[in-house]
Amino acid sequence: MPIPPNSPDADCCSLGTGPLSPDDATRYAGLFTALADPARLRILSEIAAGGCAPVTVGDLTTAVGLSQPTVSHHLKKLVDVGLLDRIRDGRRVLHRVRPEPFTALRRVLQIG
Numbered sequence: 001m002p003i004p005p006n007s008p009d010a011d012c013c014s015l016g017t018g019p020l021s022p023d024d025a026t027r028y029a030g031l032f033t034a035l036a037d038p039a040r041l042r043i044l045s046e047i048a049a050g051g052c053a054p055v056t057v058g059d060l061t062t063a064v065g066l067s068q069p070t071v072s073h074h075l076k077k078l079v080d081v082g083l084l085d086r087i088r089d090g091r092r093v094l095h096r097v098r099p100e101p102f103t104a105l106r107r108v109l110q111i112g
Contacts, residue, residue, distance in 0.1 A: 028108055031101055034081040040074045047097050054087055054094035
């Protein structure tokens with residue numbers, strides 16, 4: 001049931017972007033699913049703490065205290081949903097945060 005425009009609750013419950021289409025809901029659910037893992041959140045927080053500069057798997061392995069295969073697995077999941085970019089630099093592989101998906105997630109979550 002819609003909230004009447006004159007109601008004191010009219011402004012506090014409106015989503016910033018309005019109702020989501022089925023495709024958008026599926027896309028955002030994939031992003032939230034990828035973020036729902038504590039190890040992935042730690043990895044993202046380490047990248048962000050470094051100013052979002054590209055980092056190697058080795059850098060992250062040391063910082064988060066996880067094995068290289070585990071960090072690589074989580075980075076692949078974050079790249080697959082579009083939260084990180086994977087950049088080949090000679091023999092090194094760097095990962096960098098993509099800000100656009102996080103901007104979209106903020107808009108979706110903005111209530112009021």
